[in-house]
Amino acid sequence: MISDVDHINEPLTEQFRDRIATVDDKGKRNWIYAYKPKGKFYNIRTFLSIFYFIIFFGLPFVSLNGRPFFLFNIPKGRFIIFTKVFWPQDFFIFGITMITFIFFIILFTAAFGRLFCGWACPQTNFMEMMFRKVEYLILGDAAAQKQLKNSAWTNKKIFKVALKHIVFFLLSFIIANFFLAYIIGIKDLEKIITEPVFEHIVGFFSLIVFSFIFYAVYAFFREQACTVVCPYGRLQSVLLDKNSMIVAYDYKRGEPRGNAKKDADKNLGDCIDCFQCVKVCPTGIDIRNGVQMECVGCTACIDACDNIMQKLHKPTGLIRYASENAIANNEPLRYTKRMKFYTFLCLLLLSILSFLLFTRKDIDATIMRTPGMLFQEVGKDSVSNLYNLKAVNKTVADVQLTIQLLDADGKINVIGKNYVTVNKEAQGAGTFFIVLPKKYIKQRSTHLKLGLYEGNKQIAVVKTNFLGPVGD
Numbered sequence: 001m002i003s004d005v006d007h008i009n010e011p012l013t014e015q016f017r018d019r020i021a022t023v024d025d026k027g028k029r030n031w032i033y034a035y036k037p038k039g040k041f042y043n044i045r046t047f048l049s050i051f052y053f054i055i056f057f058g059l060p061f062v063s064l065n066g067r068p069f070f071l072f073n074i075p076k077g078r079f080i081i082f083t084k085v086f087w088p089q090d091f092f093i094f095g096i097t098m099i100t101f102i103f104f105i106i107l108f109t110a111a112f113g114r115l116f117c118g119w120a121c122p123q124t125n126f127m128e129m130m131f132r133k134v135e136y137l138i139l140g141d142a143a144a145q146k147q148l149k150n151s152a153w154t155n156k157k158i159f160k161v162a163l164k165h166i167v168f169f170l171l172s173f174i175i176a177n178f179f180l181a182y183i184i185g186i187k188d189l190e191k192i193i194t195e196p197v198f199e200h201i202v203g204f205f206s207l208i209v210f211s212f213i214f215y216a217v218y219a220f221f222r223e224q225a226c227t228v229v230c231p232y233g234r235l236q237s238v239l240l241d242k243n244s245m246i247v248a249y250d251y252k253r254g255e256p257r258g259n260a261k262k263d264a265d266k267n268l269g270d271c272i273d274c275f276q277c278v279k280v281c282p283t284g285i286d287i288r289n290g291v292q293m294e295c296v297g298c299t300a301c302i303d304a305c306d307n308i309m310q311k312l313h314k315p316t317g318l319i320r321y322a323s324e325n326a327i328a329n330n331e332p333l334r335y336t337k338r339m340k341f342y343t344f345l346c347l348l349l350l351s352i353l354s355f356l357l358f359t360r361k362d363i364d365a366t367i368m369r370t371p372g373m374l375f376q377e378v379g380k381d382s383v384s385n386l387y388n389l390k391a392v393n394k395t396v397a398d399v400q401l402t403i404q405l406l407d408a409d410g411k412i413n414v415i416g417k418n419y420v421t422v423n424k425e426a427q428g429a430g431t432f433f434i435v436l437p438k439k440y441i442k443q444r445s446t447h448l449k450l451g452l453y454e455g456n457k458q459i460a461v462v463k464t465n466f467l468g469p470v471g472d
Contacts, residue, residue: 020227021284021294032223033142034132035279039303048119049129056122060181060189065396072183078425081357085394085425093356100349107349109232109239111342113246117232118297123217123225126175128282128298131168131218138164142279168219169211176210223283226296233293240291242324243338247297249277249288249319250327270318276308277301277319287319363399363422365391365452367462370431375468382435383468384413389430391452393422399454403432406449406461410436434466441468 024030062069064083071080079086079094086093108116117124139145139160151157181189184203192203217225227233240246254271271288278286280301283294287301299321306316322333370386378384393399400419403412414420414432422428434448445465452460 021281022224022227030284032282032284033146034282034284034300035142035276035304036136037280037300037303039306041299042303045119045299046129049125052120052125053130057178060178060186067396068185070182071185073185074183084357084360084362086360087392087394090360093360096356097353100353103349104346105232105235106239107342107346109235110241110244111339113240113244114232114295114297115245117226117230118247118299121226121296123230124296124298127218127222127225130171132282134167134171135164138167165219169215172214172218173207173211175214176207179210179214180207223294227283227294233296242328243336245321245323245333245339246291247287247295247299247302247319248291248322248324248327250317250322251288252327252330254288254318270309270312270314272308272312274308276304280304291324361460362394363391363401363452363454363459364394365389365401365460365462367450367464369465369467375466378435381438382410383438383441384433384435385466385468387432387434387464389420389432391420391422391428391430393424393426393428396424398423399459401428401430401459402453404451404453405434406451408436408440408446408448408466410434410440412450436466436468438469441466441470444468444470 019025022030022032059069067083067085068080069083071078073079077088079090135145139148148157148160177189177193180192180203188203192200192207197204249271254269256266256269257271257273258266258268259272275286277288278284278301280303281287282298282300283296285292285294287295302319302321305319309316309318320333325331326333367387367389370388373386376384376386389401389403391401399422401422402419403414405412412432412434414430416430420428420430436446440446445467448464448466450462450464451458452462
């Protein structure tokens with residue numbers, strides 16, 4: 001890292017904990033010029049990011065039976081997860097999802113640290129694997145960027161800086177389009193793009209707003225989204241312990257630091273104090289100071305240190321995935337019983353949530369007696385009650401519901417047709433009478449089970465009460 005404020009040569013103290021690396025002593029922004037990482041982990045992350053981008057940009061086009069895999073239409077209160085539609089009445093599942101997500105974060109972080117941040121977080125992937133690479137391509141590596149910043153405004157500098165920001169905004173605009181596709185759907189997005197703007201003022205305005213937000217984040221705010229806004233780093237302080245997996249510096253092997261050629265008379269560790277781990281860090285920290293809030297676990301420092309160790313013909317792993325206890329005891333990172341237990345709990349929570357998602361009924365119905373009405377006698381030997389049916393159809397096809405008594409010898413008379421029609425992805429209602437013989441009524445309120453059928457297929461069982469005179 002090359003920074004506007006050169007503080008990396010200060011002696012090792014606890015002063016680094018007084019402020020984040022992106023803010024200098026005067027409280028001003030300390031712009032981070034991160035060197036381009038090279039190594040095994042960076043190559044793996046690049047490969048995974050390509051896979052990530054394929055999913056992000058490709059998923060809105062994937063649909064099944066005319067329904068997208070994912071849709072989060074907050075204005076209409078309509079959500080689709082794995083092609084299953086969720087309406088406002090399903091929000092209890094989202095409540096359970098949020099609770100599950102919180103517990104998952106706690107368990108996952110306690111066991112594996114910020115593994116998610118470095119490998120799967122959208123902010124990290126877009127910043128480091130897309131925008132940062134574009135920046136390297138246009139402006140050059142960190143040293144070239146620093147030199148360009150300090151140089152006079154020539155035509156060449158204006159061209160490079162302008163090109164960078166134009167490309168950044170175009171990428172942000174593309175990301176905004178796909179982000180909006182996850183909210184309103186790819187078909188509605190296509191209408192915004194192809195039809196006159198005045199017909200989709202709200203959608204077009206949203207697209208522009210999202211574009212500028214993404215542009216501001218990746219062109220200016222950058223790593224501060226992780227160090228200032230995201231609460232994940234602050235959660236680390238209460239979730240991590242000495243057995244958690246982190247990106248760690250092996251101080252036992254590396255200290256004391258120094259150059260063996262210059263300090264031949266001293267018994268030095270393997271760290272030659274080259275600051276390569278600091279220069280490649282996208283958040284500007286020195287991992288040798290220990291676990292810090294700003295560390296996103298991107299492994300750039302691991303690759304940088306391994307490259308130096310290989311050149312010096314020393315073992316790699318001076319900076320590596322480890323735990324505090326593993327470093328203190330000179331042991332390799334192990335998949336401990338604690339990690340196994342936390343992994344089991346994470347899988348259990350995900351299994352419960354998946355069960356709730358996939359066993360949720362596609363057609364929900366409620367049946368209630370019409371309020372304010374008592375039973376009515378039908379002839380000399382029967383009694384009727386009037387009921388209202390409300391149904392929600394979450395499928396992509398219209399359904400015709402018929403109603404049958406399951407545990408009583410009576411009949412059902414639907415007002416109008418002998419079925420209730422519920423359109424696809426909509427709500428429907430109907431009114432019907434239940435008629436029971438007086439001999440069946442043994443108490444004031446009789447419990448009944450009603451079956452809802454689509455053709456010959458039973459799709460739901462609903463319970464209700466039947467009021468009538470007490471039998472002889």
